[in-house]
Amino acid sequence: MSGHSTYIPKSDLARWFESRLPIIGLIHSSFIVFPNPRNLNYWWTFGGILAFMLMSQIVTGVVLVMHYTPETTLAFDSVEHIMRDVNYGWLLRYAHANGASMFFIAVYIHMFRGFYYGSYKAPREVLWLLGVVIYLLMMATGFMGYVLPWGQMSFWGATVITSLFSAIPVVGNSITTWLWGGYSVDNATLNRFFSLHYLLPFMILGVVILHIWALHVAGPGNPVGVEKKSPKDTLAFHPYFTVKDGFALVCFLIFYAWFVFYIPNFLGDADNYIEANPLQTPVHIVPEWYYLPFYAILRSIPSKLGGVIAMFGAIVLFAFLPWLDRSPVRSGNYRPVFKIFFWIFVAVTLALGYIGSQPPEGNMVLYGQLLTAYYFIFFLVILPLIGLFETPLPLPASIAESVLSPVKPPAAPAAATSSAEH
Amino acid sequence: MATETMVEPTRRDFLFIATGAAGAIAVGSIVWPLIDQMNPDASTLAAANTEVDLANIAEGQIVTVKWRGKPVFVRHRTQKEIDAARAVPMSELRDPATDESRAQKPEWLIVIGICTHLGCVPLGHQGQYDGWFCPCHGSVYDTAARIRQGPAPYNLYLPPYKFLSDSKVSIG
Ligand code: HEM
Ligand code: FES
Numbered sequence: 001m002s003g004h005s006t007y008i009p010k011s012d013l014a015r016w017f018e019s020r021l022p023i024i025g026l027i028h029s030s031f032i033v034f035p036n037p038r039n040l041n042y043w044w045t046f047g048g049i050l051a052f053m054l055m056s057q058i059v060t061g062v063v064l065v066m067h068y069t070p071e072t073t074l075a076f077d078s079v080e081h082i083m084r085d086v087n088y089g090w091l092l093r094y095a096h097a098n099g100a101s102m103f104f105i106a107v108y109i110h111m112f113r114g115f116y117y118g119s120y121k122a123p124r125e126v127l128w129l130l131g132v133v134i135y136l137l138m139m140a141t142g143f144m145g146y147v148l149p150w151g152q153m154s155f156w157g158a159t160v161i162t163s164l165f166s167a168i169p170v171v172g173n174s175i176t177t178w179l180w181g182g183y184s185v186d187n188a189t190l191n192r193f194f195s196l197h198y199l200l201p202f203m204i205l206g207v208v209i210l211h212i213w214a215l216h217v218a219g220p221g222n223p224v225g226v227e228k229k230s231p232k233d234t235l236a237f238h239p240y241f242t243v244k245d246g247f248a249l250v251c252f253l254i255f256y257a258w259f260v261f262y263i264p265n266f267l268g269d270a271d272n273y274i275e276a277n278p279l280q281t282p283v284h285i286v287p288e289w290y291y292l293p294f295y296a297i298l299r300s301i302p303s304k305l306g307g308v309i310a311m312f313g314a315i316v317l318f319a320f321l322p323w324l325d326r327s328p329v330r331s332g333n334y335r336p337v338f339k340i341f342f343w344i345f346v347a348v349t350l351a352l353g354y355i356g357s358q359p360p361e362g363n364m365v366l367y368g369q370l371l372t373a374y375y376f377i378f379f380l381v382i383l384p385l386i387g388l389f390e391t392p393l394p395l396p397a398s399i400a401e402s403v404l405s406p407v408k409p410p411a412a413p414a415a416a417t418s419s420a421e422h
Numbered sequence: 423m424a425t426e427t428m429v430e431p432t433r434r435d436f437l438f439i440a441t442g443a444a445g446a447i448a449v450g451s452i453v454w455p456l457i458d459q460m461n462p463d464a465s466t467l468a469a470a471n472t473e474v475d476l477a478n479i480a481e482g483q484i485v486t487v488k489w490r491g492k493p494v495f496v497r498h499r500t501q502k503e504i505d506a507a508r509a510v511p512m513s514e515l516r517d518p519a520t521d522e523s524r525a526q527k528p529e530w531l532i533v534i535g536i537c538t539h540l541g542c543v544p545l546g547h548q549g550q551y552d553g554w555f556c557p558c559h560g561s562v563y564d565t566a567a568r569i570r571q572g573p574a575p576y577n578l579y580l581p582p583y584k585f586l587s588d589s590k591v592s593i594g
Contacts (some may be wrong), residue, residue: 156542160558163541178457182466184491184536192460279486279493279535281542285558299559304539304575360560 006033030216035234036241037222039403043117044220045248046110052249053103054208058201060096068148070194072187075150076275094264100142101267102256104290107135115321116342118330119221125322127214132319134207139315141200142288144193147185151272152282158185158193160285164298167308184278224402225330226395233399284359292356293349297375299360300368310372317379324379326387329395337390338383345378466490471594473586476530484546486535489593493535493543494581495554496591499565504528506551507566514570517577521566524580532593533567534581539574554578 007028009015018024067086069078082089111131114120120128147158162179166172181188219228228234235241259266267289271282287295294311301307317324332339348371355368396402472489474496479485484497499507507521525531535543542558549555550571551564561572568577583593 156558160540160542163539166541178461180462181460182462182491184541186466186491188463188466278491279488279543281545281557283557285542299573302573304573307573 030212030237031242032236032238034216034237035228035231036220036237037228037233037399038235038240039222039224039399040220040241040244041223042244042248043109043113044222045245046106046113047215048245049106049249049252050103050110051208053099053106054201054204057096057099057103058205060092060099061198061201063092064096065198070148070191072150072190072276075148075190079149091260094260096145097268098256098259098264100145101259101288101290102252103138104142106252107138108290111135111318112346116332117221117223118225118325118327118332120322121325121330122322123218124214124221127211127218128322129319130207130211130214134204134211135318136315137200137204137207139291141197141204142290144197144200146288147190147193148197149272150190150276152274152276152280153269153272153285155185155276155278156281156285157287158189161287162189164308164311167305169305186278221330222399223331223333224396224399225334226397226399226402229398230400286357289353289357292354293352294356296352296356296368297372299356300365300372310376314372314375317376320379321383324383326384327390327392329392334393334395335386335390336393338386341378341382341386344374348374348378471592473590473592475590477589481529486543487593489534489581494593495531495533495535495546495567495578497531497533497546497565497567499525499529499531503552503565507564507568510564510566510568516569517575519566519568519577524566524568524577526583526585530591531565531567532581532583532591533578535578537561537574538569538576538578539572544578 007018007025009018009024014024064082067078067082067089069075079093082093084090086092114128114131143157143161147154162176162185165179166176168175177183179189180186181192222228269286274282286292294314297314298307298311301310327335327338329335332342352368352371352375355364355371358364360368396406472487472494474485474487476496476498479496479498481498482500482503484495486493486495488494504521507524510521512518512520521528524533537544537556537558539556539559539561542556544554544556544561544563546554549562551562553565553567553570554563555561556563556572556574559573561574562570563574563578564570566577569575581593583591585591
């Protein structure tokens, strides 16, 4: 995907094939000789980790479907059957359930990496938007997957989340009935969620291919945010980045395996080992951890429609980042003011996640409201203003210079350059 | 730039528009079944009425029955609960409704047991008004199942029901 392929087929068969479908050349130019910025740090390894996690979810998922039954009277038992009777069923299910969490850990790191280093800025806006689409599809997939074991949290999580749509004026109730295929979450709902839970990961795969295509048009960004200019700024994908990505993946897999083998239910909810009961709501409903910050925002707004708008708005704001952040400098390393507010934002998001996990009582509600306010003010006011008033630190002339002869930034940023292209 | 030449519509223009229109209708008539199949099916719509024997419900007791997959609360209200509900001025209510409009017979309150916020099942005999309290996001309902506090916008909904006799009610 980067100009001409330098691949030279070695055998007659390879030559015959390449002249009919030049896919090996494509892979060669994209993942073997592709010139990556030489200064990529470990935050850049999460893309590869995400690709691995998607494949891992698809493989474990397809295998689980061989034993799972999407029917309200059988679903819960079929999952227990997977856990107790199916050979290695416990491993497959724990790998899939914890795999979803690992997938989200990786995607959040990947997104905040992009946020800090300004990866969404021109010419990478479409790349960023495709990423937001993947994230939305992941949220939908994870949500519908969690409904499948048909435990109490599956059922009540599904009820609360689908009821969000009933907040829409006039047509809200018809939409919820349509989503349910009945008057409550029931067998029709479980069946369609199963169908979509199977489908969406393959749609994610399609968008991932577009995402990588867009990535290889502009090339990846890098920690200093200065574009690559000469071959001195780059290193070949293989072996330099295959090895770096591979090492990071192995470390990540150790972390993943620790969850699967030692604390497989740590991120789950005990209530989900109780079969769904439509007549009894658990005392305290919490969604999966990866939705908690947004759940906290939902509960902070004391109006039904307002809460739903704020919750979806908080997610959609990510898509507008390229236009909210007006600073010409990409990397947070050279943006002293941005950096401060960015880390406050990270802390606020984590705190919102904690509040989302607590019962909405006492001071929790107030804290949630204050943090929600910061969340929105950061995106809509602080970020655009910093872009106008901040004086960035001087940027290195090139990636090679930043690596080979790093200059200490002067104390007073008098000679500040204002463009990332310098 | 405007050139004043009026081009007569040709046969090709007509065919172009006619084909486009036919194509749009064809796409619409294929897409609609794909969307409508997700709506409640005939067996769900036909779900039978639920009959409840009131003789078994003691004064003060709330019984939950299932109707159309949803919980319905049948509450045998005490005189104190009825009086409390009737004493509330309309101006204090978020979704104003008189107690009389909520119960065909004052001692029997029959409501759909689904919080109008996001669909949880509220807990009976709890909350400040001793009506219902929703554990999910803290909505509080009074003894006429009217919303009094918390995020829910409406009172608990009333299902259609009629008394078959003094001790039997049919919901649906
Ligand atoms: C984007 C990738 C995916 C994510 C994030 C994801 C997420 C989830 C989650 C959170 C659960 C609930 C786990 C539990 O608590 O038991 C689940 C269950 C399930 N998923 Fe997936 N999934 C993905 C891909 C797939 C695919 C591709 C298939 C099938 C082809 C699949 C089939 C299943 C089945 C059968 C279950 C029910 C069994 C169980 O609960 O363990 N999943 N999924
Ligand atoms: S569902 Fe009852 S308060 Fe939210």
